[in-house]
Amino acid sequence: MTLRLWARRIAVSTASAAALVALAVPAEAATTATSASPAASTATTTAVSSADVDYDTWQKDCQAVMDQALPYLKQRIANTKPGEKQAIVFDIDNTTLETDFGFSYPQPPNQPVLEVAEYAQEHGVSLFFVTARPGIIYSVTDYNLEHVGYQVSGLYVRSFLDLFKNVAEYKTAQRADIESKGYTIIANIGNSATDLSGGHAEKTYKLPDYDGQLS
Template identity: 30%
Template sequence: MSTSLRTLATGALLALSLAVAPSAATAADAPPADPAPEQIGQIEQFYESGAWARETTQVTDRATAFLRERIRRASDPRRLVAVFDIDDTALSTYDCMKAGAFTDGRRTACVVLDPHPPIAQTLRLFRFAQQRRVTVAFVTGRPEYVRTTTLAQLRKAGFRGRYELVLRPSEDHRSSVVPFKSSARKRLQRGGRRVVLNIGDQASDLAGGAAQRTFKLPNPMYTLP
């Protein structure tokens, strides 16, 4: 990691840690239990056997085929919107999570500490949409104050060109991202645009409507509300 990116990440991690401090959580919002040793082995086997890559390719191939057909029928592809999640949809945190035994605390750190590699299948879908003038937007549960770090990570991973980046307001402390993400997609549809594709690795990325078709990538490492 470069010195500048490390400096940004360190500051962002401090703020992110404060935002999710246990004193602010209720019993209902408590973090999920960390995986047992046998679960860790299953997670590693799923990723390192090639199963994760195969399933991810199947999902993004279906998404590409769907988007190609929507573009073919569109009078103006710029009015079509493709929405992407970031963590473990566009950027992979697997190596970082594995180094920390897939704990929930490690997930918080992994958001900003490492310049994560791209998920190649998602990057291809992203470029497919861009090259055909579809409006591309990232809608992420990352808080607004990690915008600079997030932009740097996306650029380093190859997600470049024109896109919109929608981060969760720093004052939004609701336990679920569903209200924020569904509201963000609705805002993206203003001015005659339509969200035709929404892709993420969590059910909560896709819940709440405001998208013609949803596509879920596999992620056995964690579940977010």
């Protein structure tokens, strides 16, 4: 991640924490499909490189990926096995929330992703969020997700020890933990390869990160 993006993330996190305290006082283009493994497949977008990412282009590209995801999810949910507990795992920054497009708090949702999440949660699918955000901003993150419409069944943030782990390995371990609770992860949605590698999901969908600019 570039120094510029780290600075933006720190600014957002600081603003988020301050906003939550204030509230409490009174009361990571056209798409292509590729196989991730024999048991999983990945939908992804073509790479676009630019000095600054255009918001409208980003939204269009996100919508293109979610247009692939939704028909699959509708079919998979309709074919839920008896006793099966279905789940979707999401990344947060520039996946479920518009992290790098403004500094407001709560951060607005990434609308194409929210629409897919709303369909899933309305049909009994549990939503889990696995992020590389540190545990110190767990509360502001959980509040933000719930505030904009996501029903959070579980939120995984990095502990101090997790900060020293490879991000991909850390996120894979969290999905394995979700499966250990009896869930079938029918989809994993993120905007970085580290969000999606390592298995433990029937299908993966990659949103655009434009060569790491939205990691």
